[in-house]
Amino acid sequence: MTTNASDASAAAALEVAFHPKSIAVAGVSPGRTGWGGGLMFYRSAAHFGRVERAYAINPKGGELADGSPIYTSLAEIPGDVDLVISAVPASAILGLIDDAVAKGVKVIHSFTAGFAETGDEDRVELEAQMLAKLRAGGIRLIGPNCMGIHSPIAGVSWMDESSTEVGRVALASQSGMHASEIVRLGEQRAVRFSYAVSYGNASDLNESDYLDYFADNDETDVVLAYLEGVKDGPRFLRTARRLAAKKPLIVLKGGLTEAGSRAASSHTGSLAGSAQIWEAVRRQANFISVLNTDELLDAAITVQHLRALAGPRVAVVGGGGGTSVLAADACGRLGIPVPWLTEATQRTLGEHTPVAGTSVRNPVDSNITWNQDHFQESLATIAADSNIDWLLLHFGLDAGPGVGDPSERRQFEDRMVENIREASTTLSKPLAVAIRPPSSVSGMEADLRIKQELGAAGVAVYPSVEACALAVRRFLDWRAASD
Amino acid sequence: MTTNASDASAAAALEVAFHPKSIAVAGVSPGRTGWGGGLMFYRSAAHFGRVERAYAINPKGGELADGSPIYTSLAEIPGDVDLVISAVPASAILGLIDDAVAKGVKVIHSFTAGFAETGDEDRVELEAQMLAKLRAGGIRLIGPNCMGIHSPIAGVSWMDESSTEVGRVALASQSGMHASEIVRLGEQRAVRFSYAVSYGNASDLNESDYLDYFADNDETDVVLAYLEGVKDGPRFLRTARRLAAKKPLIVLKGGLTEAGSRAASSHTGSLAGSAQIWEAVRRQANFISVLNTDELLDAAITVQHLRALAGPRVAVVGGGGGTSVLAADACGRLGIPVPWLTEATQRTLGEHTPVAGTSVRNPVDSNITWNQDHFQESLATIAADSNIDWLLLHFGLDAGPGVGDPSERRQFEDRMVENIREASTTLSKPLAVAIRPPSSVSGMEADLRIKQELGAAGVAVYPSVEACALAVRRFLDWRAASD
Numbered sequence: 013m014t015t016n017a018s019d020a021s022a023a024a025a026l027e028v029a030f031h032p033k034s035i036a037v038a039g040v041s042p043g044r045t046g047w048g049g050g051l052m053f054y055r056s057a058a059h060f061g062r063v064e065r066a067y068a069i070n071p072k073g074g075e076l077a078d079g080s081p082i083y084t085s086l087a088e089i090p091g092d093v094d095l096v097i098s099a100v101p102a103s104a105i106l107g108l109i110d111d112a113v114a115k116g117v118k119v120i121h122s123f124t125a126g127f128a129e130t131g132d133e134d135r136v137e138l139e140a141q142m143l144a145k146l147r148a149g150g151i152r153l154i155g156p157n158c159m160g161i162h163s164p165i166a167g168v169s170w171m172d173e174s175s176t177e178v179g180r181v182a183l184a185s186q187s188g189m190h191a192s193e194i195v196r197l198g199e200q201r202a203v204r205f206s207y208a209v210s211y212g213n214a215s216d217l218n219e220s221d222y223l224d225y226f227a228d229n230d231e232t233d234v235v236l237a238y239l240e241g242v243k244d245g246p247r248f249l250r251t252a253r254r255l256a257a258k259k260p261l262i263v264l265k266g267g268l269t270e271a272g273s274r275a276a277s278s279h280t281g282s283l284a285g286s287a288q289i290w291e292a293v294r295r296q297a298n299f300i301s302v303l304n305t306d307e308l309l310d311a312a313i314t315v316q317h318l319r320a321l322a323g324p325r326v327a328v329v330g331g332g333g334g335t336s337v338l339a340a341d342a343c344g345r346l347g348i349p350v351p352w353l354t355e356a357t358q359r360t361l362g363e364h365t366p367v368a369g370t371s372v373r374n375p376v377d378s379n380i381t382w383n384q385d386h387f388q389e390s391l392a393t394i395a396a397d398s399n400i401d402w403l404l405l406h407f408g409l410d411a412g413p414g415v416g417d418p419s420e421r422r423q424f425e426d427r428m429v430e431n432i433r434e435a436s437t438t439l440s441k442p443l444a445v446a447i448r449p450p451s452s453v454s455g456m457e458a459d460l461r462i463k464q465e466l467g468a469a470g471v472a473v474y475p476s477v478e479a480c481a482l483a484v485r486r487f488l489d490w491r492a493a494s495d
Numbered sequence: 496m497t498t499n500a501s502d503a504s505a506a507a508a509l510e511v512a513f514h515p516k517s518i519a520v521a522g523v524s525p526g527r528t529g530w531g532g533g534l535m536f537y538r539s540a541a542h543f544g545r546v547e548r549a550y551a552i553n554p555k556g557g558e559l560a561d562g563s564p565i566y567t568s569l570a571e572i573p574g575d576v577d578l579v580i581s582a583v584p585a586s587a588i589l590g591l592i593d594d595a596v597a598k599g600v601k602v603i604h605s606f607t608a609g610f611a612e613t614g615d616e617d618r619v620e621l622e623a624q625m626l627a628k629l630r631a632g633g634i635r636l637i638g639p640n641c642m643g644i645h646s647p648i649a650g651v652s653w654m655d656e657s658s659t660e661v662g663r664v665a666l667a668s669q670s671g672m673h674a675s676e677i678v679r680l681g682e683q684r685a686v687r688f689s690y691a692v693s694y695g696n697a698s699d700l701n702e703s704d705y706l707d708y709f710a711d712n713d714e715t716d717v718v719l720a721y722l723e724g725v726k727d728g729p730r731f732l733r734t735a736r737r738l739a740a741k742k743p744l745i746v747l748k749g750g751l752t753e754a755g756s757r758a759a760s761s762h763t764g765s766l767a768g769s770a771q772i773w774e775a776v777r778r779q780a781n782f783i784s785v786l787n788t789d790e791l792l793d794a795a796i797t798v799q800h801l802r803a804l805a806g807p808r809v810a811v812v813g814g815g816g817g818t819s820v821l822a823a824d825a826c827g828r829l830g831i832p833v834p835w836l837t838e839a840t841q842r843t844l845g846e847h848t849p850v851a852g853t854s855v856r857n858p859v860d861s862n863i864t865w866n867q868d869h870f871q872e873s874l875a876t877i878a879a880d881s882n883i884d885w886l887l888l889h890f891g892l893d894a895g896p897g898v899g900d901p902s903e904r905r906q907f908e909d910r911m912v913e914n915i916r917e918a919s920t921t922l923s924k925p926l927a928v929a930i931r932p933p934s935s936v937s938g939m940e941a942d943l944r945i946k947q948e949l950g951a952a953g954v955a956v957y958p959s960v961e962a963c964a965l966a967v968r969r970f971l972d973w974r975a976a977s978d
Contacts, residue, residue, distance in 0.1 A: 185817070186817070187815075187816055187817020187818075187820070188816075188817070189815040189816065189817045189818055190817040190818070190821075196934070197934055200934060238817065240817070240820060264821075266817065266820035266821055266824060267820055267824065268824055269823065269824045269826075269827025269828055270827060271823035271824070271826055271827040271832065271833035271834075271858075272820050272821070272823040272824030272827055274823070274833075274835065274856065274857075275816075275819050275820040275822075275823040275824075275833070275854070275856075275858045275860075276820045278816070278819075278854030278856050278858075278860070279816030279817065279819065279820055279854065279860065280816065303824075304821060304825075304961070305821075332670075332672040333670055333671075333672065333758075333761070333762030333763065334668070334669070334670020334671070334672045334673040334721065334723070334749060334762065335670075335672055335673070336758050336761075336762065337670070337723060337749035337750055337755050337758040337759045337762055338673075338747075338749055338755070338787060338788075339758075340752065340754035340755040340757070340758040341749060341750065341751055341752045341754070341755030341758075341786075342786075342787075343752075343754055344752025344753055344754040344755055345752055349754065350754035350757075350758070351754075352757065371758070371761030371762065373757065373758075373761050374757075375754075375758045375761075377758075377761070377762065449932055450939065451679070451680055451683060451943075452939070452943075453936060453939050453940055453943070456933065456935070456936050456939040457936055460934075460935075460936070478787070
């Protein structure tokens with residue numbers, strides 16, 4: 013399709029693709045695990061239980077392990093098919109499109125790779141033939157060379173282990189691996205998705221089609237994107253501006269260095285562009301730009317949970333003097349001031365703080381995170397201080413000497429989670445939490461549990477003070493530019 | 496003590512402190528866990544089994560859980576005491592020093608905090624009295640407000656869970672929490688220490704005394720430091736220059752922002768100085784400067800295991816197109832070129848690489864990390880390419896769909912570790928490994944095991960491509976400045 017492809021046609025196709033009542037997975041190999049055999053796409057429908065009919069297709073026929081029939085072709089399927097997911101070999105795609113036209117299918121996702129992105133002449137030609145056939149048949153294409161649709165709303169996905177909860181964050185990712193990782197790690201941090209799409213080569217539907225759809229979609233409040241190339245620069249700028257004026261847009265752009273650009277060309281056949289041009293686009297459209305998938309999720313959590321931030325001045329609260337020094341440095345380097353608290357605040361905090369080896373000035377290196385007895389009143393005292401705009405609580409979950417036995421630790425952690433949840437709803441200023449990455453198995457178990465518990469309660473949780481300070485800095489800059 | 500304190504006296508005291516035959520822990524509370532009651536220092540001697548005699552002191556006497564006597568005073572101890580570790584209340588320190596003078600002790604470590612770092616007038620005065628008494632009695636002091644000595648060689652430590660293996664990396668850290676974390680996380684990455692010291696307020700022995708000792712110490716090849724303040728700037732510059740001319744010095748400097756500087760003042764009473772001055776010092780002395788404890792360990796691993804690097808040009812090898820794009824961007828942003836491999840190399844690699852959705856150009860997004868069948872020959876082919884100076888292999892350890900059952904995964908991981916170990920000894924160019932931080936319990940288990948196995952074999956392992964690229968960039972800059 014050309015860049016003049018009708019927006020209305022794209023929106024209609026995506027409306028079907030994100031809400032199919034029936035799906036057919038072509039090229040299912042019952043014996044293969046992973047994604048190669050297409051089975052995962054079929055099984056995800058059962059995992060969510062929301063699609064009315066899911067069909068498997070393989071020219072050899074037979075049946076799946078659960079006894080379901082494997083149809084030999086699209087034609088053989090008795091009912092309508094809204095979305096075809098293709099895991100057939102690249103060489104079989106043209107035949108599948110013929111079948112889809114005959115069946116009245118309006119949108120195909122091609123998981124299959126091996127087209128223009130390889131740079132091979134005959135595969136570039138095959139992609140051109142595929143596109144001509146699709147256009148003639150009135151079918152829109154997601155991909156090729158991608159994971160396709162993840163729609164918790166409709167119950168379609170590339171995996172069968174995802175949360176079935178529906179959220180309000182949408183993702184468009186050119187890379188399948190990044191799409192999977194962002195959804196998986198996002199779910200660990202209680203980010204819940206409305207839709208995600210991995211769209212690979214973007215031979216037909218491209219980044220602007222997906223972003224246009226999310227801009228107008230009432231189920232979506234925040235939009236994330238991983239882009240390698242941009243098919244149509246002027247349209248992308250128009251789309252990004254329109255979207256960013258309605259809801260926060262956060263973009264991870266791959267290929268902004270010479271090395272990365274060459275890699276993007278090999279990966280999805282994209283022309284990636286320069287960092288200077290990209291920064292000009294970012295300023296004009298006013299989206300938040302990030303450098304990796306963790307930062308993408310940090311930004312998503314910030315725009316969701318820290319909207320009430322009135323300014324940058326932070327009270328950094330946690331145990332450990334050296335850790336406090338580096339936390340303050342990390343904030344300072346990013347232009348997040350850590351001003352001393354007023355003397356009145358220090359006096360009040362001092363009532364419950366051992367004098368030796370601690371500080372109540374800011375950073376507050378008190379024993380708040382080790383002794384929960386005065387947690388609420390200490391945080392309330394800090395929040396009331398006119399020198400600060402928000403609070404950042406930081407701690408780690410790995411056991412140290414004398415931390416006690418596992419059940420005592422679990423009790424302590426549960427109490428801390430409850431305390432943080434309560435503080436996040438009662439404090440007069442926003443509260444963020446940084447949990448140091450775990451370095452033990454017990455720490456990992458606690459980290460996964462607590463991120464989920466706090467995130468589900470609407471608490472903004474980050475993997476480090478640096479990560480939080482960077483996300484807040486970007487959020488404040490973005491908001492200032494929005495005014 | 497003044498800044499003119501004899502270097503020889505400091506060196507002699509540290510020789511004793513790092514190799515005590517006998518230690519006495521004053522202020523042991525048998526009922527307390529953690530560090531507060533001093534018991535951990537006593538127990539560490541038993542853990543290592545290298546100190547000849549360890550004594551516990553408490554004015555109340557009694558005995559420990561293991562039946563050992565608790566002496567009521569230093570005087571009551573029958574034999575000599577080389578190192579006194581003080582966990583007594585700050586108010587009792589003067590009496591302890593009197594006892595130590597009478598006993599002929601030459602060096603004391605004061606774990607106890609609550610001195611000048613509090614900013615309280617009477618506690619500043621107490622610290623001055625303590626120093627006068629020490630000087631009059633000819634005793635040198637480590638601390639106060641610190642964890643003191645960790646010497647696997649002598650079997651003295653602040654913890655009883657450390658590796659008993661002796662290495663060749665020394666650490667001087669003003670912060671106790673950072674000292675503990677650096678040793679603990681370092682050991683997870685197979686970094687082995689000769690000595691570490693946490694020295695807190697540095698009221699007597701200061702950063703230059705410790706660095707001077709490590710400079711002349713034959714057991715130490717690499718020196719790490721976490722500094723907040725510098726007591727004597729000119730001496731520090733002299734010491735750092737002298738040390739850095741003999742062995743790699745890597746420094747994490749806290750308090751280089753206004754906020755961090757104020758925090759350092761509360762933590763260890765330090766005047767931290769500005770980032771501009773610090774950068775001038777770094778250039779003159781030519782050490783490696785880092786921004787957090789992870790980067791400190793990344794740098795330590797780099798100077799130990801990647802000395803053979805001939806240049807910056809890297810081949811980035813791993814699975815996942817989008818991951819490869821961002822890996823290349825991370826290298827590119829840090830001035831680590833990721834040049835295309837020669838056509839001959841690409842052809843050879845192509846023989847074992849599926850064409851669809853992969854690249855053999857560089858980044859090499861082939862299936863090397865997923866299919867180990869052609870691992871050695873593929874890496875050897877890449878290493879032979881004249882366009883690159885080193886190889887960076889990157890992967891993650893979290894299970895994905897279709898990764899198989901745990902025992903199959905373990906087999907795969909074991910084979911990969913064996914392959915990497917073999918490659919690291921046979922390849923014609925240096926090999927580094929980046930393992931993405933785990934995000935699952937099984938991934939954490941594998942991560943802890945594999946970092947240990949690879950690190951022990953002398954393989955440089957990093958938590959991310961970014962971390963590796965940054966460490967290599969700093970290493971190459973440092974080496975260029977050393978020439």
